[in-house]
Amino acid sequence: LSENEFKDRFNLSVYGKGKIPSAGDTLLSKGEIKKLVGKRNPGDFDFRSHFSRQGKYGRLFIDKKHDSIILKGKLPFFIRWIRSSRDFVRNSVNNATDSKTAGLLTALLLGDKSSIDEDLKRDFANTGVIHVLAVSGLHVGYILIILTIFTSIIRIPWGWNRVVIILGLIAFCALTGGKPSVIRAAIMAGLYVFTPIVNRPGNIWNIIGFAGCLLLSYDPLYIKDLGFILSFSAVISIIYFYGLFEKLLPESINPKYIQNAFIKYTLSLFLVSLSAQIGTLPITAAYFHKIPIISLIANVMIVPIVGIIVVIGFMILGLSFSPFFSELAGNVAWLLQTIISWLAKFFSSFSFSSIPVAQIEFIDVALYGLIILGLFLIFQKESRGKGLIAFLFIANVMIWGNAPKPVTNILFMDVGQGDAALIKFSNGKTMLVDAGNRNRREDWGGRVVIPVLNHLGIQKLDWTVMSHPHADHIGGLVSVVEEFPTDTLLDTYSGYGSWTYNHLIERYTALPTIIKKPKTGEILEITPMESIHFLAPDSIFSVSQRNVNNASIVFKLIVGDNSFLFTGDLEHEGDDALIQFGDHLQVDVLKIGHHGSITSTREKLLTIIDPELAVVSVGEGNKFSHPSPVVMERLEDHQIEIHRTDYSGALWLQSDGNSYWKKSWK
Template sequence: MSGKWVYMALAAFTGVLLSFELHLIPILISSLGMIRVIHRESFKLLTLYITCMLFFYFVSERVKTANVSQYESPAKIQAVALTFKEYPQIDGNRLKAVAITPDKEKFMLLYKIPSENQKNDLMHNLRSGLTCIMDGQLVRPEANRNEHAFNYELYLKRMDIHWIFEPDSITATDCHLNKASPAGVLQNMRASGIQTIENKFPEKLASYAAALIFGERSLISEEADRSYKQLGVVHLLAISGLHVGIIAGSAFFLCIRSGMTRESVFWTLFIFLPGYAVLSGGNPPVIRAVIMAILLLSSKKWRLPLSTLDIFSLSFILFLIFDPLLIYHIGFQLSYAVTFALTLSSGYFFRKNEQALWQMINISVVSMLSSLPVLSYHFYEFSLISIAANLLFVPFYTLILLPAVFILFAISFTGSPIFNMAAAVVDRVVQLSEKIASAAGSLPFSVILTGKPSTLGMIFIVSGILAFFVLKEKRIHPLKCALPLIFILICHSAIQKYSAYGEVVFIDVGQGDSILIKLPYNQGIYMIDTGGQLSFPVAEWQERRKPFKVGRDTLIPFLKSKGISRIDKLILTHSDADHIGAADELIGELEIGEILISPNSWIKPIMADVVNKAFKEKIAVKEVKAGYGWENKSGSFHFIYPFDDEYEGNDDSLVLYASFGRIDWLFTGDLEKGGEEEVLSRYSRLDIDVLKVGHHGSRGSSSEPFIQMIKPEYAIISAGKSNRYGHPHAEVLEILEEENIRIFRTDEHGAIHYRFTSKGGTFKTVLPYDSERNP
C-alpha cells in the first residue's frame, strides 16, 4: 500500500460527503476518484477504494442516526448534575462551557453572571471535570436568520449538541470534583497558564503569548485580528502545523543534546506531542500536525514504507474515523487543503538547489491558492498580498516571536527582574508589527472580494487552481499558469456584479431597520438604514472582549457574501440608534458613494458622529426631503417626506417611494401617525404594492386611514425577536389583516428577500413562512 494511501483518504472523504452532502460535488469527486484508480491502478485497489468509501459512508450514516437528543422540546429541568467537559470560558459577565449530563448528553451552558463577587468565585473554583447540581432552562439554539450567516444551531449540532442550557444559578458549594481525567488535568493546566500570561505579561504581548503558546485567540484585539485577516496571515495568531513542527524539532534537538538516546526521545515525543495538542486547545491543525509527527517518528523507528503523502493520508483517515463531522470544521479544511497541496507540489515546486527566498515564495503561492476555495466559501474574500505578507511575518513569528514568548513564559515563573525588561522590549516589537500589518492591510486591492460561490462556481475555481498546478508542473511561466484562474475569478465577479436579477433584502438586524436594494446589471446599490444597538454603560467587570456588533457581525459579512464592496447611496432615515447605530462600522470598511440624511438630523449626537466620520472619509453627505429623487433604467426613487427642515424625531423620517421590479414600494422609516396625516393631506392617492411598516409595527404608526389610502398588497415589519417593546403591536396586525394584506415579519421569518427582473419577482424568507398564520 506504499504510495496508495492517498486513494483511501479520497475514498474516506467521498464516503463521508455522500452521506452528509448528497449533491453534485461529492458525486463528481467519487466518480473522478474511481476513474483515476481504474485508469492508473489495479482492480484490487479499486475494490479497496470502493470498500473504504462504503465503510465511511455507513460510519457517517451511523453518526447521523446517533446525533439526536433525548429531550424533545424546551423545558425547565431541575437538579441536573452537569460535568464541565472543558475549562469554562468567562468573558465579562458571561460564562460559557460544554457540559455533560449523567446520560452523556452534551449541553452548551450559557450563564449570565449577576455580580462581580460571583464572577471571581467562579473563576477561582470552576474547572474541567467539576460536576455541579443546577436548575435551569433548555433553549433551542438559534438558526441563522440571514442568508449565508453563521448557523449556530448547525454548528452545535455538528458537535452533537442540541440544546443551550441556561442555569438559574451556579454555586461552588453545589459542585464537587470528580476524578480528573488526563485531558481534564491538561485543560486546567492550560487555563492556569493563560491566566498567568494575562496577569504577568504586558496587555498587548499577553494576547499574542496566549495565542502562540496555548492557542487562545480570544485575547487578540479586534483591530489586530482584522489586519492579519486582510493580510492572509491570521493563521500565525494560532498554533498551526508549522508551530508544532518547530516545537517538536526543538524538543528533539534539546533531548539529543542533553544526552538522551533516540529510543528515549521517541517515547518522550510520543507522550509529549498529544499532551501538547490538548494544552494548545486541541484545534484540528494542531492535531493533524501531531498525528503526522507521530506517524513520521513511527515510520522511521520501525522502518515503515510510508511516504509523506501516505502519512498525510493516514492522518486524514484517522481524523474521519474519530469524527466524520470534522469535515465541516474550517480549521480542518484549511489545514488539510494547504498541507495536501504543499505535499503534492513539493517534488516540482521546491527544488533542492533553489534559493531560500524562492522556496518561501513558492510555499506562499501554494498556500494562498490551496486555501482560496475555503476562504471564498466561508469568508467571501482572500488576501492578494498574502504572498508578500508571509515572506515578512512567517520568519518574524517563527524565528523571533515564538521563541521569545516561550522563553518569557518560562522566565515568568522565576520572578527574575529580567522578565519585565525583556517583556517590555518584545511588547514594543509586537506593537510595531501590528502597525505594519494595519498599514499593509489597508492598501488598495489587498483583499479580493469573491462573494459566496455557488456549487458550480466552486467547481470552476477549484478547476482553475488545478490548472495552475498542472501547468506549473510543465515549467510554464507562473503568470501564464495563473491565467485560467484569473479568467474564472473575473467571470465569477462579473456574473455576480452584473446579474440580470435584482434583489431587495430586509436584513434581520434584530430590533432595527436595514434594507438592501440591489438593482439588476449593477445599476445601483442602495441601503436604507443600518440597524444598530442601544448601548448602556456597564461596569468594567461586565465588559466583554468582543461584544456583538450589528455592522461587523451581520451587515458586513452579508454584503460581502453578495459580492458587494460599494454602496452607491446610504440612506439614513433619522437619528435613532436602531436605524443608524451601525453606520460608522460600514464607513471605512465599504466604499460609499454618498449618504442621504433627513434635514438637520445631525443635531442629534449619534447622527453627528456618523456625519463627522463620513467627512473624514471624504464621503458626500446630503440633507434631502420631499421632492428629491433620482431615476435609472431599473426604476425611479423619490422622497415624499418630510416637507420642512425642522427635525423633531420619528415624524421627520425620510420616506422613500420607489418603483422597480414592476411594483411600487414605500419605505417609511419610523414615521408615526402625525407624519402619516401630513402625507395623507399632501397626496390624494398613493398606489403601493409593498409597504415597509413604520416604526417596527408600533401602534403609534400605521393608522387605519393611512393603510386604507395606500392599500398595499404586502407589508414588511422589521422587528427583533421577543423585543422589549412588544413590536409589532396587535392593533397594527389587526388593521393589516382586515385589509387582507400579506404580512412578512423579520422576528418570525428572519431576513425577507424579493428577487426580481424587469418582468417581476418573488418573495422568499430565510426562516419558514407560515402561510396559514399570514393571509
C-alpha cells in the first residue's frame, strides 16, 4: 500500500493480553496494514465505504511476536472534559436505575447505543421509531427547551441568555460525539436563537442551506453519511410537506384551525411524522430494506414519552448528589421505559408493522419522487388533470417495469470457511442451502445470510437444506431460524450429533416445519422448467460412513437447458458413489465439494461432470489451506472457469432456461 493511502486515520485493533492504550497515548509497534473489506455479498455492510467516509482506510494488525511500547500521553483539557462528562452521565444513570433503562438513557443523552437492550432495539426498528434512539434534531429540540427554561429561571438578561443557549448546544454536540445530524440541528437551533439579536428575521431555507454548507465545508465526506442524508431529508420534508398539509387539509382535520390542545398536538405530531416519512422513505427502504407502516401511529404514542424520559434523564444528572432523589427519578424513567418497550413490542407484533422490500435502484427513487409530486398536483385544483395523468403514467411504468421476470436466481454467498447458497425460483419460491458457520467470534447466518434474504425482499423460505451436520454449513441456521420461517427442512441421513445440529432439529420440530430426508433418485418438481434431482446420500451408505462429509445431500438443479450441481462436503468415497449416475451428472455449474480439499473432486468424477464453471466456497487464509493447489490445477487442466469466494466474494447467477449469466450486484 502506498503511503498516501494512509495519510489520515486508520482503525487500530489490538488482540491479546496486556496493557490497553488509553486515549492520548502513543503506541509504538510493528504490524501489518490491511485494506478494509468492501461488500462481499448482496445486502452486505460495506465496511470500506463506511469507514472511508470517516477518513479511515485500513486496519493495522499488530503481531504478538513484536513488543509494543505505550508512551503515556495527555489529552487536551476540552477532550478530557468531554470524556469525564460522558463518564459522569453513564455512572449517574447506572446508579439511579436498572441496566435496561440506563442503556436507553445513555443512548438518548449521549448517542451511545452500545448498551441498549437488543430486543428493544429490534422492536423499535420493526415499528419504525428507531430514530428516537439516535441523537438528532428531536433531542436537540429537547435540549433547546431545557436551556430556554433554565436561562429563564435564573433570569439571565436577554441577549446573554441566547449566548448561554448557543454555548449549551455546542457542549451538547461535543458530548454526543459531534454526529452530523446533531450538528445540523444545533446549527439550525443556534441560528434561530441568534437572528433576533442582530434584528434579522430567520429564513428557514437559508438556515438549512447554511447548516449544510458549513458541515460539508468541514468534511465533504458527510455527503455520504447516512445520518447526514436522513437528517437533512427529514427536516426538509417536514418543513415543505407540513406546510403543504396545512394548506390542503380541510379545517375539520387541520391542526392550524383546531382549538382542542390535545387533538391539535396529536394531529400535528402525526403530520410531522408523515411528512418526515415521505422524505426519508426511499432512503430507509434502500438502506434497511423495510418500509415502516405502523410507525405513523407508533410515533404519536412513543415520541412524547421519549421526550419526558430525556427530561427525567437530565433530572437524574442534576440530582446525582442525592441518591434518594436520583433513584426516585430513575424509577420514573424505568416506568416510562417499560411503557415504551411494551408499546414497541405491541406494534412490532403486527405482521404489517413493516413491509420488507428488495433492492432499491435509483430509478425507483426517482419514480417515487415523481409519484409524490403527481399526487400533490392532483390535490391542486388548477393542475388536477395534469397531476392525474402524470400519476397514472408513472404508476404504469413502475408496475410494468417491476413485473416479475421468469428467471431462476442462484446465489453462492461468501460465508468465509463454510457454505451457503440461495436458490430463488421463477415462481418466487426459495430454497436456502446451508448458512455458514456460527461460533463465539462469528455468526455468518446473522452477518451474511439474513441481510441477503432481506436484500432480496424474502419473508419466508420454502425449503431449507442442511447438507450435513457440520457447523461450517449449518451453524448460521441458528440465527436464520429465528427470523425466517421455513415450510420444509431437508436433512441428511446420519448418526452424527452435535449441540448445533440437535438444537436446530429441536427448534424446527417446535415450529410448523415439515422435516424430510430426501431419498436418492427423488425428484422435486418446482415448475415445468425447474426441478431438483437428489443424487445422494443413500440412507444405508451415509450411515455406514465414519466421515459425515460423505453423507452430504447432493442434488442437481435443472432449469430448462441449464443445470447446477451442489455437492456439499463430498469427498472421495462420496465421489465414487456418484459415478453410478454417469452422464446425468453433466452440468453447466459445479459447486466444488469440501471447499476444494485434496480429498474432493476426483479426476474421474470431474471428467464426467464436465462443467463450464466451478464455484469454490472457501475462507481467506483458512487454517486448512483450502482449496488444494492440486484440485485447482485439475480444474484449470479441464479449462473450467473458477470462482473462489475468498477472492471474489459472492457469485450471483441467473438462468432463463436457455442460458445462464452472472448478475452484477456490487
